Amino acid sequence: MNDDIVNFIRDIYKTKQFIPLHAPTFSNIERKYVLETIDSTYVSSVGAFVHRFEEQVGIFTGTAKAVATVNGTAALHVALYAAGVRANDLVITQALTFVATCNALYHMGAKPVFLDVDRETLSLSPNSVKMWLENNAERDEKGCRYKYSGQTIKAIVPMHTFGHPARLDELSQICNEWGIALVEDAAESLGSFYKGKHTGTYGCFSALSFNGNKIITTGGGGMVLCKDLEGGKHVKHITTTAKQPHPYEFYHDEPGFNYRLPNINAALGCAQMEKLNTFLELKRELAQSYHNFFENSEVQCVKEPSYAQSNYWLNAIICPDKEYRDEFIRITNSAEVMTRPIWQLMHRLPMFSSGLRDDLQNSQWLEERVVNLPSTPVELSI
Structure with a gap:
């Protein structure tokens, strides 16, 4: 099987050279837009392409306001801050995630609560969240609190793992019942839809990533998706140093x-957005090829949930x-076909080892x- 998959992947990519996990795809349009930026001399934070890129992403996702940031971690940091998360607050998230989810919390002084995921979605399980809150939380006029310390439970942060949407209706209902903000880590899910609605548009604020390995890239970059226009205006304000407009004075409020x-x-992002629908079509074709290859094997493909x-x-x-x-990873990588395991669970990392958690049964099984x-x-063409 392992030798067969190496040959299969090489047939797909038509090369005997090293095959990376996910590489960016560029053409002349990216070069054209970047050169326009250089020629204009507006290469930093002021320029027409920033506004254009925000508009493109806002229209595609259907969000009220999209605000571009320097990377996905910054987008999540701002999303959490705009949702009211502050130092010593508890934030419910998943242990099965990329470390950026928790780094954003760490640098705010907030504390993660690691709960289990669903095996179907690889994303935060509403059942786990509901059970943990019933056993550990109480709600009063000031909000939702961890009953053993009095800390505010301020937000729930599902991460749409590999682009597969979490069960957002159920998570939204839990947030409404307990008075907790929903903030989606949608870093990996540009182009993913939950019951016909784009991920990142259920939370009050959400974060996308445009890192070099994402479905589209700006080299490095992120985007805050804002559910309402006023919240979006505030996010734009605070991401640009909270400076009040003035011809020459520097006043930050x-x-x-x-x-x-x-x-x-x-500029890169604008060019990539013009190709996004094509990328999505090609990715679905590639996924189907993998599904066909593994159909009668002992290996199970992760497929989109029925609602998504x-x-x-x-x-x-x-x-x-x-x-x-381990053997699969060893053989493929030794053949210069890059494969990788999923991330180590966050509570296994030294800086997050003291975080509250449930039994993480599914997370450990998937890990x-x-x-x-x-x-x-x-x-x-195969």
């Missing part, structure tokens, strides 16, 4: 962030056990079995 996306990066349309940012398989996973496969979109 509240603490702010210098998280502005440079115009030269936004996923972007299939990274294709993933679930191996029978850890030994199979031992999930492997990502090369997922760069490509025209298929």
